[in-house]
Amino acid sequence: MTVKLSKATLQNLPKNVGVPSYSQSDLKAGIIHFGIGNFHRAHQAVYLDELFNAGSDHEWGLVGAGVLASDETMRQKLQAQDWLTTVVEQDSGHRTAHVTASMIDYLQPGDTANTIARLADPEIRIVSLTITEGGYFIDPASGVFNPKHPAIIFDAANIKDPKTVFGLILAGLMRRRGEGTAPFTVMSCDNIPGNGHVTSDAVSGLAALIDPNLAQWVKDHVAFPNSMVDRITPATTDRERGLLATDFGVEDNWPVFCEPFKQWVLEDHFPAGRPALEKVGVTFVKDVAPFELMKIRILNGGHAAIAYPASLMDIHFVHEAMEEPLIRNFLTKLEREEIIPVLPPVPGTSFDDYLDLIVKRFSNPKIGDTIQRLCQDGSNRQPKFILPTTADRLKAGKGITGLSLVSALWCRFCAGTTDSGKPTNYLDASAERLKVEALKAKGDPKAFLAMTDIFGEVGVSPIFVESFSRILRTLWDKGARETLKLYLADKL
Template structure:
């Protein structure tokens, strides 16, 4: 017998499921959030729920928003349960469930006027984002905003009817400026380097295309704090829904399963105030750069390191990849030989301790994170998580054999079959292009590195071209397993 999640049933939840310690009717909207997915509901929403449980911050509740048709399905699932979410934290020997109530509304994705009206509401003092790496219109090669993207050009030509998140933000800011209402802070919670600067570049860059005065006003009046976010949060499947029902007696349309670990390091730069999140574990710092570089290179680079060889070896779950000595060994060797040496010192942090923590988190057998999820969207992720590390090694005149092998595994994965011959279903927004290029690279490895928008100068480096070509040829000749065996033996 399960209890259907809803406001009416909060007092009927099983005793082992924690419910909000505050009354939902006491909450008032203060944050509008674009991108209501699993990570947001396991991270920002949990921190806010913790704050509300202390009795404070009740005027900082969340309102969800989106721009894509596909987001309506998630909204419908949450609407059926009054915007509540069950969050299950688990690792070996630890599994707890809680219901969070930090979100009090979710605007219909694509209903532009309703979203702009809410953005113009003085009560909304922060607009936050988890729109994934691909949502920022970044040119992968340069790392900067691409003003020539068709969606951006469309918004610039018709700013009163925006279709992008940046266009909606600008429309809301225009209304606030014209009404002499203090602008909101724009706070990215996405896992990208310098996410505040990247968001600022996008919003201001779009404004420059149609109203330079507006661009200058935004630059002078709107805060875009940088932040580092971290929590491993896989996608929800029937597996998670069934575990929640069987182990905790809760029927939730869209629960979130995640690891117990979470981290949020944030620059204290806000236009119109902020919730007192330091009371619930958020680190406010003058400069988030050292923390985000550490995380992006060691954790996200580590994810990429294990993802593609594991995918080629038909390994399904991330913890299973870590149980494979060759994959675990590849991660340890590449991290210690090539990745960690590019990470500058981080305040109050031992990099080796941080790496050991990452190893334990990747090995968590309870999360159910999939190798396929780690392999997703390489065309956007590799330029952020791997290629800058290659560039740093090349600049220092250091070796890149392991990083070249990681790139070779990615290329081989994009060919579209595993070493056993199983078909890899499309797993990148640019899959057709990536697959075609990977197939050309089988005979001519330089074809892969010629993707200028992804590799840039790295793809023209003779040292990297040589290392990548040798690695890719080896992967094709002997397969991922034997290639890793040779690499770990120092014979690649």
């Protein structure tokens, strides 16, 4: 017997499911969040839920927002259960389920007038984002905002009826400016180096296409704090829905399964005010950059490193990849020899301890994270998580064999088949182009590196070109398993 999740059934849920100690109806809207995906609901929404459970800051309720068709699907699923989410935290020795009620509304995607009106509401003092690394209109190679993107050009010409997140944010800010309302703080929670700066560039860059004075006003008056966020959160499938129903007796349209670990490091720059998140474990610092770089290069870079050999070896789950000694040892050798040595120090942090924690988290057998998820969106993730480390090592005259192997494995993956001949199905905005160039690279490795929007200066470095080309040929000749053996024996 299961209980269908809703506000009316909260008190009927099984005793092993935690429920909010606060009333959702007592919350007032203070934050609009774009991108109501699994990560947000396992991270920011959970921190706020913990704060509300402590009896604090009930004026900071969450309102969801989005611009994609998938956002409407999520909105309908959550609306049917009164915006509630069941969060299941688990590892080999820990499993809990609790319901969060920190979201109180979800704006309908496409209802531009209502979204802008809510953004202009003085009660809204923070607008936050988890729109993925590919949602910021950044040129992958340079890392600079691209004002020539068709969607940005459209919004500049139609700012009263924008289609992008940044168009909506700017339209809301413009209305607040016109009405004499203080601007809200814009808080990115995406895995991008300097995510606050990147978001500022996008909003002010769009504004510059409309009015240079408006762009300067954004730069002078709108806060864009940088942040580092961390929690491994897989996609939800029928597997997770079934586990929740069987093990906890809850029927949830879109539950979130995640690891127990979570982290949030945030610059304390909120002129319009903020919730007291330090009460629930958020670390406020003057400079997030060292923490952010550590996480992006060690954790996200680590995910990118193990994803493609695991896929080529037909491994389904991340923890299964970590059970394969070749992949586990490849990860630790790469991290210790090439990634960690070019990182700046992080206050109060041991890189060795942090790597040990990452390895333990990747090895969590209960999380159900898939290799396919890690393989997605490589054209955006490689330039952010892997190639900057390669560039740093090239500038320092240091070896890049392991990093070249990561890029070559990605190329081999993009060719469309695993070593056993199974298809490598993956999601990427550039999927068709990647496959074409990866197949060309089987005969001419330089063809893949010619995608300068991805590889930039790294792709024309003679040292990298030689290393990448040699390793890619080895991958085609010997396969991923034998190539990893050569790397671990220092014979690659």
